[in-house]
Amino acid sequence: MFPVPLFPENASTTADHVDRLYFFLLALSGYVALMIALLLIYFSVRYRRRADGPRPPRIEGALRLEIVWSVVPLLIFLGIFAWGAHGYFVLTQPPDDAIEIYVVGKQWMWKVQHPGGQREINELHVPVNQPVKLILTSEDVVHSFFVPAFRNKVDVLPNRYVSTWFHATKPGRYHIFCSQYCGTNHSGMVGEVVVMEQADYDEWLGGHSEGSLALEGRKLFLKLQCVTCHSADSRARAPVLEDLYGRDVPLRDGRTVRANEDYIRESILDPPAKVVAGFEPIMPTYKGQVNEDEMIQLIEFIKNLRAGQTPTRTEETPPPAVGAPAPKKETPR
Amino acid sequence: MSIITSPFRPQGIALAPAPGPGRRPVHYLNAAYGVRSWLLTTDHKRIALLYLVSLTLMFIIGGLAATLIRLDLLTPSNKMMHADTYNKMFSAHGIIMIFFFLVAAIPAVFGNFFLPMMIGARDLAFPRLNLASWYVYVAGAVMILWVIFGGGVDTGWTFYTPYSSKSSHTQVLPTLVAAVLAGFSSVFTALNLIVTTHRLRAPGMTWFRLPLFVWSMYATSFIVLLATPVLAMALILVGVERACGVGIFDPALGGDPVLFQHLFWFYSHPAVYIMVLPAMGVVSEIIPCFARKNVFGYGFIAFSSIGIAVVGFLVWAHHMFVAGISVYAALIFSLLSYLVAVPSAIKVFNWTATLYRGSVSLQTPMLCCLGFIGLFTMGGLTGLFLAALAVDVHVHDTYFVIAHFHFIMVGGTVMAYMGALHYWWPKMTGRMYPEGLGRIAAVIIFVGFILTFLPQFVLGYLGMPRRYHFYAPEFQVLNVLSTAGASILAVGYALPLTYLLWSLRWGEKAGPNPWNATGLEWQTPSPPPPHNFAETPVVTCGPYEYTLQEEAASVG
Numbered sequence: 001m002f003p004v005p006l007f008p009e010n011a012s013t014t015a016d017h018v019d020r021l022y023f024f025l026l027a028l029s030g031y032v033a034l035m036i037a038l039l040l041i042y043f044s045v046r047y048r049r050r051a052d053g054p055r056p057p058r059i060e061g062a063l064r065l066e067i068v069w070s071v072v073p074l075l076i077f078l079g080i081f082a083w084g085a086h087g088y089f090v091l092t093q094p095p096d097d098a099i100e101i102y103v104v105g106k107q108w109m110w111k112v113q114h115p116g117g118q119r120e121i122n123e124l125h126v127p128v129n130q131p132v133k134l135i136l137t138s139e140d141v142v143h144s145f146f147v148p149a150f151r152n153k154v155d156v157l158p159n160r161y162v163s164t165w166f167h168a169t170k171p172g173r174y175h176i177f178c179s180q181y182c183g184t185n186h187s188g189m190v191g192e193v194v195v196m197e198q199a200d201y202d203e204w205l206g207g208h209s210e211g212s213l214a215l216e217g218r219k220l221f222l223k224l225q226c227v228t229c230h231s232a233d234s235r236a237r238a239p240v241l242e243d244l245y246g247r248d249v250p251l252r253d254g255r256t257v258r259a260n261e262d263y264i265r266e267s268i269l270d271p272p273a274k275v276v277a278g279f280e281p282i283m284p285t286y287k288g289q290v291n292e293d294e295m296i297q298l299i300e301f302i303k304n305l306r307a308g309q310t311p312t313r314t315e316e317t318p319p320p321a322v323g324a325p326a327p328k329k330e331t332p333r
Numbered sequence: 334m335s336i337i338t339s340p341f342r343p344q345g346i347a348l349a350p351a352p353g354p355g356r357r358p359v360h361y362l363n364a365a366y367g368v369r370s371w372l373l374t375t376d377h378k379r380i381a382l383l384y385l386v387s388l389t390l391m392f393i394i395g396g397l398a399a400t401l402i403r404l405d406l407l408t409p410s411n412k413m414m415h416a417d418t419y420n421k422m423f424s425a426h427g428i429i430m431i432f433f434f435l436v437a438a439i440p441a442v443f444g445n446f447f448l449p450m451m452i453g454a455r456d457l458a459f460p461r462l463n464l465a466s467w468y469v470y471v472a473g474a475v476m477i478l479w480v481i482f483g484g485g486v487d488t489g490w491t492f493y494t495p496y497s498s499k500s501s502h503t504q505v506l507p508t509l510v511a512a513v514l515a516g517f518s519s520v521f522t523a524l525n526l527i528v529t530t531h532r533l534r535a536p537g538m539t540w541f542r543l544p545l546f547v548w549s550m551y552a553t554s555f556i557v558l559l560a561t562p563v564l565a566m567a568l569i570l571v572g573v574e575r576a577c578g579v580g581i582f583d584p585a586l587g588g589d590p591v592l593f594q595h596l597f598w599f600y601s602h603p604a605v606y607i608m609v610l611p612a613m614g615v616v617s618e619i620i621p622c623f624a625r626k627n628v629f630g631y632g633f634i635a636f637s638s639i640g641i642a643v644v645g646f647l648v649w650a651h652h653m654f655v656a657g658i659s660v661y662a663a664l665i666f667s668l669l670s671y672l673v674a675v676p677s678a679i680k681v682f683n684w685t686a687t688l689y690r691g692s693v694s695l696q697t698p699m700l701c702c703l704g705f706i707g708l709f710t711m712g713g714l715t716g717l718f719l720a721a722l723a724v725d726v727h728v729h730d731t732y733f734v735i736a737h738f739h740f741i742m743v744g745g746t747v748m749a750y751m752g753a754l755h756y757w758w759p760k761m762t763g764r765m766y767p768e769g770l771g772r773i774a775a776v777i778i779f780v781g782f783i784l785t786f787l788p789q790f791v792l793g794y795l796g797m798p799r800r801y802h803f804y805a806p807e808f809q810v811l812n813v814l815s816t817a818g819a820s821i822l823a824v825g826y827a828l829p830l831t832y833l834l835w836s837l838r839w840g841e842k843a844g845p846n847p848w849n850a851t852g853l854e855w856q857t858p859s860p861p862p863p864h865n866f867a868e869t870p871v872v873t874c875g876p877y878e879y880t881l882q883e884e885a886a887s888v889g
Contacts, residue, residue, distance in 0.1 A: 004810045008795045018723050022794065025721065029714035036685060036710050040703055043688035044695060047624070056691045058880040061630035061683070069682045070675055077671035080721050085664050087723025092660050107500070141496040142590055144655065144730060148796025151727040155656045157591065158495065159584030162657050175805060179730040179798035181489050183500055184416050187801035 011174055011195065012150035013167040017087045019151070025080065091152070094165035098133035101126070102213070102296045105136065105143035105156040108185040110176060113296055117216060118208040122191030124176065126168055127201040133165040135261060139292050144180035147193055155180055161261040168195040217301025220294055222311060224286065231310050238283065239276045242310055245303040250277040264299050360763070360860040375460035376863060381446035382761070383467050388434055388442065389830070391474060394481075395429035398422050400823060403785075403816040409806045419802040420487040421503065427490030428508065429481075432515040433474055435742055436604060439611035440557075441470070441522055443753045444550045446761060448526055450854035450861065451544045453535025453870040458528040466521030473514030480504045480511065489800060491601075494582035494593040498574040505575060509568045516561040519607075523554035523561075535853070537872035541635075544852055544876040545628065548635040549614030552642040556603045556610075560646070564600030567593060594656055598649035606645040608742055609709070610638055612749030613680055616702045619756050620684050622850045623699035624691030627877040630683040637676030644673040654725045663722055670720035677713050681706060692883075697771030698848075701752030704779045708744025712737060715790065733793025736786045744782050751778065751829065758833065759843030763860045766836045770828065778825035784818025851878055 010019060047053075101124070104111040112120045126132045136145055138158040146153040147166070154164040178189035196204060221227055229238035244259050252275040257263055266273055268290060271283035290298065357363065361378045371379060401422050405413050414422070449457055457463050480486055486508040488497040497505055530543075530551050570581050571593065580586025582593040613634075621628045628634060650658055650666040658666075684706055693699070715737045718724050728734065751774075758766050788811040797808045804812070846855040857866050874881070 004791075005795055005807055006791055014723075018727050021721060021724055022718070025718050025724070029711075029717065033707075033711055033714060036681065037707055039685050040688065040706060043685070043691070044693050044703070047688060047691050047693050049625075049692045049694040053692055054690075055883050056624065056626040056880055058627055058878075059629060059686075059690070060627070061633065061686075065686070066630055066633050066679070066683075070679055073678045074672075074675050077674060077717070078668075080717060081668055081671050084721030084723045084725070085667060088654070088663060088667075088726065089660065091723065091726060141500050142493055142656075146730070146796070146798060148727070151723075153655050153726050153729060157584075157657055160657070175796065177796065177798045177801075181420075181491075181493065181496070181800045183487070183496060184420065186420070187416070187798075187803045190805075 009149040009170075009172070009174065011168055011170040011172060012147075012152065013169060014087070014091060015149065015151045015169075017090070017151075021080075021083050021087065024083075028076070091164065094133040094163065095131045095167075098131035098165050099126070100133045100135060102300075103134050103136040103145060103156070104139060104292045104296070105145065105178065105182075105189070106139035106292075107141065107183055108178070108189040110145070110178075110189070110191050111293065113213060113293065114205070114208075115213050115300065116205055117211045117213050118205060120208075122176070124191065124193045125201065125204050126193060126195055127198050128168050128171050128195050130198075131165055131167045133163055135161050135163045135296075137161050137292060141182050142180050143178045143182050143189065146177045146179040147174055148177070149174035150193075153179060159265075161265065168193075171195045171197055171200075213297050213300040214304045215301075217297035217299070218311060220290075220298055221301055224289065226298075227311055229283070231312065233312070237279075239279060240310060241302050242305050242307045244305070249274075251275060252277050252279070252281075261299050261303075264302055265295060268295065268298065358858060359862060360858065361863045362763075362860050364863045373464075375456070375464055377445050377449055377457045377460065377463055378761070378861065378865075380463050380467055381442050384437065384441040384445060384470070387467075387471060387474060388438055391429050391433040394478070395426050395434060396823070396826065398426035398429065399819070402426060403819040405802070406804070406812045407816050409804050409809050409812075412802065416802045417487060418485075420489075420800070421481075421485030423800060424486050424489050425481045428477060428486070428512065430742075431490055431604070431608075432512050433470075433477060435608040435746055436515065436519050436557075437470065437522070438608075438746065438750050439615060439753060440519070440526065440550060440553060441466070443546075443615065443757060444526055444611065445522065447757060447854050448547055448550055449529060449533065450857070450865050451547055451852055451876075452530065452533060452538050453853050453866065453872065454529060454533035455864045455866070455869075457525045458532055459525050462521050463525055466518045466525070469514050469521065470518035473511045473518065476507055476511035476514065480507050491597060492568065492571055492593075493597075494571060494574070494588075494590045495584070498571050498581075499583050499585070506572055509572045513565045513568055516565050519557050520561050523557035526550050526554045527558070535870050535872055539872075541632070542872055542875050543635075545617035545631065545634055545638075546611075546614035549610045549617070549638045552638040553607055553610045553614075556607050556642050556645065560600045560603040560607070563596055564604075567596035567600070570596075591653070591656055591658070594653050595650065598652045599646075602649040602652065603642075603645050605738070605741065606641055608746050610641060612705065612709075612746040613638065615749040615753040615756075616684060616705050617680075618852065619698045619702045619752055620687050621877040621879060622756075622848050623696060623702075624688050624693050625879045625883055626687055626691040627875065627879060628683070629686040629689070630679075631875070631877070633679055634683050637679045640676040641673060644669060644676075648673055651720060651725070654722055655729050667720055667722050667725075671717075674713060674716060674720070677709075681710055681713070695772070696755075696768060696848075697766070697775050698752045698756035700772055700775040700779075701748050701755065704775060705745055705748040705752065708740050708748060708779070708782065712740030712745055715740065727796075728793050730799055731793035732789040732797050732799060735799050736789035736793060739786050739789075744786070748778065748782075751775065754829070754833070756848070757854075758836070759847045760854060760859045760861070762837055762840075763843050764836045764840030765843050765847060766829075766840060767832050770832045774825055774828040774832075777821060777828065781818050781821030781823075781825045785815050785822050786818070788812075788814045788818070849882070851882055852876060 102113040110122050112124050136156045138156045143156040144153055145156055150166045152164055152166050154162050172195055174193045176191040176193055230241050232240055247259050248256050249259050250256050257274055269287045272281040275281045361376055405419055484504050486503045486505055488501050488505055573579050574581045580588040582588040582590050617628055617634055648666055648670045651670045654663050755771055792808055792811045797804055843859045845858050853870055
């Protein structure tokens with residue numbers, strides 16, 4: 001075998017699609033480049049300057065030829081466009097049954113949280129032959145989550161959730177690279193996706209369980225006293241959050257907003273930005289009190305909150321004493 | 334060399350009398366002496382030389398940074414420099430090569446020197462503005478060198494927020510000022526070239542008798558005028574955010590980091606055309622001359638420049654397909670990116686067709702142009718990969734992109750710059766360069782270039798991200814290949830630097846028109862007199878009437 005790899009490992013359904021288009025483009029551009037090179041060489045030799053050579057004729061151009069070599073490339077380009085657009089479109093539509101995993105990027109590591117509460121750093125364990133949706137955000141600057149073997153990449157932005165998905169087809173360990181320059185240790189912000197057989201994956205999940213994300217979120221919901229207003233028995237002060245996720249929410253100013261991760265996040269950090277119709281902007285901001293990991297837990301809790309599941313206040317979680325310290329933030333390592 | 338004075342030479346141009354004993358012709362180089370005569374000159378030819386010298390210095394410094402980068406990448410870990418130093422090195426390389434070499438290169442040297450001569454003018458429309466543009470450029474250049482040698486900057490040439498506005502601890506502010514200054518300098522030059530083309534054409538020099546170099550300089554200048562202020566604005570906003578904490582791009586302050594990317598690429602994509610359109614103009618001059626034929630499809634080449642300039646403004650977000658823009662925006666920008674590829678293809682086909690039934694001689698400028706066509710074609714074709722959305726998701730921000738834009742900007746623009754330098758060197762200095770060495774240098778540059786950047790396409794598809802100091806061990810062989818190519822490339826660039834300097838003193842005397850070219854710039858002595866033409870020329874035919882000239886020569 002040739003000692004140098006020429007093509008990356010192919011380990012996802014997307015990779016097949018991208019590789020097919022890539023090979024087509026390689027063949028097409030190889031052909032065109034070769035034709036141009038051969039023509040240039042042929043003309044340079046065939047019509048090289050000779051003392052007794054014929055005088056060059058005066059050729060202004062040829063309209064038909066111009067039309068042919070404008071329209072034919074254009075049509076080919078449009079074909080490539082459609083092909084590439086199709087693959088991109090698929091990449092932006094995660095299947096409904098995908099496992100949702102949260103990824104937080106920060107200088108210079110990837111922090112992963114699974115729905116079951118399992119956490120890992122610079123590693124991402126996923127099952128083979130099952131779609132996985134990643135929901136990503138950054139704690140500081142722009143990063144980019146890149147898995148060459150999946151032909152997948154997405155920029156990870158601060159203060160916003162982006163998502164992508166993949167469907168791994170082959171067990172193994174594959175590179176994760178940060179591909180958006182992020183400072184000193186940019187090239188050290190790497191990790192591995194570990195694609196496992198379902199049985200191994202289940203075993204791994206069992207060994208790392210810490211209580212599900214939604215459950216952790218529920219604890220926070222009580223601890224931060226969200227429940228004081230967002231509960232069924234105090235309807236007048238704040239909306240109930242049951243079955244909220246994915247719904248269109250009418251706002252006070254007449255707009256409507258789709259309740260997605262970004263909306264929930266914004267409403268926690270900057271409550272007056274989008275106030276639900278029929279309510280007053282009385283909610284205080286939780287900026288500085290909720291870190292990115294906790295934010296994900298709260299969002300996961302709200303996403304999974306169904307009718308009748310809002311917890312009621314209990315004596316186990318009394319209101320915080322005045323002047324109590326805010327929840328301790330994770331210190332960066 | 335004999336001088337062919339064809340009957341189609343525009344009337345009324347008196348060639349300076351041959352120098353008799355004791356009587357030297359006055360030209361722009363010996364019309365005045367002393368430092369003041371250079372630093373206060375308003376002669377477009379002298380200002381072009383000032384630019385040539387300063388650009389060459391910047392090219393050498395940017396090239397040294399590239400050398401250190403390639404040496405550092407010989408090994409995957411175990412590095413010769415610290416990660417921070419590496420980051421400063423690629424930032425310095427990018428900022429210098431783009432803002433202080435490529436954007437200015439062909440317009441400020443050859444546009445400045447030859448655009449007035451090509452249209453039969455005595456100077457640019459605003460000679461003092463021209464000198465001011467050089468001073469503004471030098472101010473920016475001194476500033477960026479002060480930054481680089483006094484600590485450095487590590488944002489990359491792209492200044493992405495919030496890294497540049499919040500996170501970086503290096504000298505971002507002076508770098509922003511330096512880039513804005515370089516931008517202003519290019520705006521001054523662009524304004525000058527546009528007004529000159531409109532107002533100072535010689536009698537009979539109609540728009541469709543303009544040499545294609547003038548067309549491409551005209552299109553380029555419009556892009557510079559319209560796009561550069563947006564860059565200046567965006568960079569100033571980064572500075573304001575960094576210095577005063579006003580939230581514009583940093584989400585922690587309520588800003589939007591993607592907004593910066595939009596503003597930045599609104600300039601920096603058209604900037605690719607600012608860099609490559611002038612190169613296309615150079616190629617359109619040289620090919621007819623060395624094929625002894627009028628250019629094939631003059632109108633198509635001229636209007637494809639305008640087409641590129643217009644559509645080139647509408648494709649910026651193809652740098653952001655994975656940056657969180659909407660699917661529909663991505664679709665539109667992908668489609669428009671394919672449209673902008675068509676005029677480039679048209680140009681390549683027309684240049685190739687120009688050779689058909691010509692009388693082709695492969696002297697250095699021509700070799701450079703053939704090299705340009707080959708490398709530019711490969712750069713353009715790999716652009717098709719990047720514009721395809723699904724493929725771009727994979728290769729975005731990898732070495733595939735690095736290789737692609739180096740093919741366009743170095744394989745394309747620098748190759749054409751070399752061609753222009755050799756083609757017009759006799760006119761600028763009155764001396765011939767050594768032809769044999771010139772050809773060898775052109776071939777070395779071509780081979781070195783291919784060896785340097787072809788492996789990077791493979792690296793990119795394998796998934797090696799750009800701006801990586803440490804990398805996975807399986808990427809090493811290709812990186813070593815690339816570094817080996819870069820050392821050949823370095824020899825290729827050092828060679829002309831040496832023999833061109835040598836030729837200033839020992840080169841053969843060139844005569845007014847060593848290439849028997851038809852352009853107006855050749856119808857006056859070399860080096861040209863201070864005001865270019867003894868009398869204003871009158872133009873009676875198009876720019877590339879080589880066939881008629883050859884006929885006249887064989888008859889006469």
